[in-house]
Amino acid sequence: MTIRxxxxxxxxxxxxICIAVCQMEVLRxxxxxxxxxxxxxxVEKNESCLICGLCEMVCPxxxxxxxxxxxxxxx
Amino acid sequence: xxxxxxxxxxxxxxxxFFPTVWCAGCGIGTVVHSFIEALKASDITPRETGVVxxxxxxxxxxxxxxxxxxxxxxxxxxDFSVQYGLEHPTHQVVAFLNNADFLLTGAEDFLQxxxxxxxxxxxxxxxxxxxxAGDDGFPMTPYRRKSFDGSADLPFNIPLLxxxxxxxxxxxxxxxxxxxxxxxxxxxxxxKGTAVIEIISPCLVYDSxxxxxxxxxxxxxxxxxRTVIQNFSPxxxxxxxxxxxxxxxTFVDSAPGEDKx
Numbered sequence: 001m002t003i004r005x006x007x008x009x010x011x012x013x014x015x016x017i018c019i020a021v022c023q024m025e026v027l028r029x030x031x032x033x034x035x036x037x038x039x040x041x042x043v044e045k046n047e048s049c050l051i052c053g054l055c056e057m058v059c060p061x062x063x064x065x066x067x068x069x070x071x072x073x074x075x
Numbered sequence: 076x077x078x079x080x081x082x083x084x085x086x087x088x089x090x091x092f093f094p095t096v097w098c099a100g101c102g103i104g105t106v107v108h109s110f111i112e113a114l115k116a117s118d119i120t121p122r123e124t125g126v127v128x129x130x131x132x133x134x135x136x137x138x139x140x141x142x143x144x145x146x147x148x149x150x151x152x153x154d155f156s157v158q159y160g161l162e163h164p165t166h167q168v169v170a171f172l173n174n175a176d177f178l179l180t181g182a183e184d185f186l187q188x189x190x191x192x193x194x195x196x197x198x199x200x201x202x203x204x205x206x207x208a209g210d211d212g213f214p215m216t217p218y219r220r221k222s223f224d225g226s227a228d229l230p231f232n233i234p235l236l237x238x239x240x241x242x243x244x245x246x247x248x249x250x251x252x253x254x255x256x257x258x259x260x261x262x263x264x265x266x267k268g269t270a271v272i273e274i275i276s277p278c279l280v281y282d283s284x285x286x287x288x289x290x291x292x293x294x295x296x297x298x299x300x301r302t303v304i305q306n307f308s309p310x311x312x313x314x315x316x317x318x319x320x321x322x323x324x325t326f327v328d329s330a331p332g333e334d335k336x
Contacts, residue, residue: 006080013099015291021251036094057112057253060104061095062082 002069003049007041011063014038018055018064024048027055084111087121092139097132100291102250102276103200107136109253110169110198113260125168127156129176133200136171150180157184157193167264169196174203178231189240192268196260197242199233199271202278232314234326237271244270245327247313250277251299252323259325275302275321 005026012034019027019041026049030042041064049066056065082088088111097103114121126144128137129152137144143166147155156170177185177199188195234245243266246259256274263270277294298321306324313322 008080008082011093013094015099017100017251017292017295020292020296038099057108058105058251059108060097060101062084062088062093062104062108065083
């Protein structure tokens with residue numbers, strides 16, 4: 001079971017609300033900027049995500065979402 | 076771009092609207108997201124809705140949603156919503172109002188809702204801002220604080236006003252509590268009458284507390300640190316004034332047919 005945090009960096013405006021609401025400090029602001037000149041969040045500690053969905057809920061720009069995926073069984 | 080890279084709310088939104096026109100840290104985008112989540116969680120057909128918004132920043136709400144949505148002229152939002160609801164009785168009509176639509180030009184339409192009991196969900200996005208150019212206050216300008224320069228009057232008590240108009244469901248939240256906005260909208264969709272949800276949203280451009288421009292996350296937490304949740308607190312204690320915490324919560328939740336006026 002893997003957790004995937006998807007970030008559409010071209011939609012992000014770098015407000016940092018997702019980073020502020022995350023209690024597990026999964027996200028951090030990247031040093032890079034997108035096309036419009038905003039710094040976007042990147043995933044730092046994927047394994048400590050609790051899938052609470054707060055970052056997805058508060059994002060005003062529909063730029064981040066969390067999903068859980070079943071791993072394929074090893075042959 | 077493969078299919079996995081679509082946001083879960085992608086079917087509800089026009090893709091060419093992004094990046095959105097709202098400022099980074101504005102509360103309107105979160106309200107729109109909560110509205111879509113509430114729509115998905117409740118058993119409403121997306122075709123059987125009506126989203127109405129007026130002018131200003133909240134006008135863009137009806138432009139970004141792939142729902143039956145209308146941008147109407149200034150001050151005719153509640154009037155148009157009532158007419159749309161009368162024409163389509165099965166539709167769930169949601170009106171997004173800003174300060175001007177609610178308390179200045181649209182105030183008489185809102186007062187006309189008294190005793191009529193139309194099925195209508197009103198989301199009032201209150202950011203204390205009306206005038207962007209001059210120095211006159213308006214009914215929601217905080218006491219001795221300024222939309223730009225100066226009001227000596229106390230701001231309106233919106234839950235008390237909504238209760239006197241006969242709203243069946245009244246709540247107040249901030250955008251950082253987006254899950255509560257979603258729950259409030261889901262409860263409001265169940266009502267047969269008017270529901271009023273007030274969202275106290277920060278405006279980054281015109282800063283009403285001090286002239287400092289904080290960054291977006293700090294601004295959200297600034298509002299959130301000055302709030303306290305008290306469900307069903309007395310309606311006459313809910314006015315916003317300096318040195319007093321903003322009370323959030325559900326204030327009126329009446330059963331169908333019950334008269335709480």
